[in-house]
């Protein structure tokens with residue numbers, strides 16, 4: 001744990017405690033900002049946990065229903081336990097977790113980060129910590145980012161808005177994030193394919209080293225991206241040009257890369273969303289119609305961004 005002190009070693013979460021949280025989806029990278037830039041999207045998972053009974057009961061509805069494990073290996077439950085461990089608390093014997101998933105899995109909309117954030121947030125809320133407190137939010141972001149292995153999606157789901165995250169100088173798991181308001185004209189449009197691609201598979205396609213000239217080129221575009229997203233969307237075309245990861249992963253999502261190429265040829269700044277295969281177009285007002293004119297009859301959503309990150313809906 002890096003940003004909150006343990007409560008009471010060996011203590012357990014109080015019987016009868018209950019909390020319900022909402023957590024937004026996210027898009028990561030936005031082109032060159034690999035593993036560092038994220039943006040929250042207006043699609044929300046919601047989950048409730050209550051300390052009751054004498055065993056673990058997990059229910060999953062929506063995306064994930066019939067697919068995710070309904071036991072101790074459920075990602076949100078594992079994240080909850082990680083939070084309690086970091087806080088010096090033992091897991092209660094009985095717990096009911098109900099998860100309603102609105103974020104499609106393995107498409108590039110940060111479903112795993114949202115599930116991790118959900119679990120850590122529920123764990124801290126059941127422990128009586130206030131999710132509106134900055135230190136607690138940082139704790140949630142740190143633990144969820146550590147579970148993910150990178151902070152871009154989790155930080156956006158925790159804080160909302162656009163996040164720029166970096167590894168601190170301390171131990172592994174020490175992440176920091178600056179939170180930026182996206183330009184009001186920015187309209188994210190996502191083309192969401194039916195096929196899935198796990199982040200693990202997409203990461204396995206990446207090189208372990210890149211030449212200095214490539215890194216330098218990508219640095220310039222990433223710095224420009226932070227400016228274009230917040231102050232000057234007119235620069236989004238050069239700002240979304242990536243040199244680190246998308247080409248290396250092209251064989252894993254050829255149709256998505258073909259669409260990114262076609263949208264960019266049409267003057268629409270487009271990138272792969274997260275580890276793909278969803279395509280993200282960062283439009284400035286022309287929105288869905290311009291994307292549909294290029295993409296054709298495919299599933300397109302315009303969920304908007306959100307300035308709100310994870311929050312408690314109710315607790316007792």
Ligand SMILES: Nc1ncnc2c1ncn2[C@@H]1O[C@H](COP(=O)(O)OP(=O)(O)OP(=O)(O)O)[C@@H](O)[C@H]1O
Nearest residue numbers: 068075105106108109110111112115198199274275
């Ligand atoms: N609500 C959830 N409940 C339980 N497990 C989940 C949930 N959401 C995601 N997961 C787990 O995470 C996996 C998907 O994670 P993965 O990192 O591959 O994709 P993603 O997070 O949707 O996309 P990306 O990281 O590219 O944005 C699922 O197969 C499942 O194992």
Ligand SMILES: N[C@@H](CCO)C(=O)O
Nearest residue numbers: 028034035199274275
């Ligand atoms: N930065 C991550 C986002 C997906 O989790 C990647 O591209 O692998």
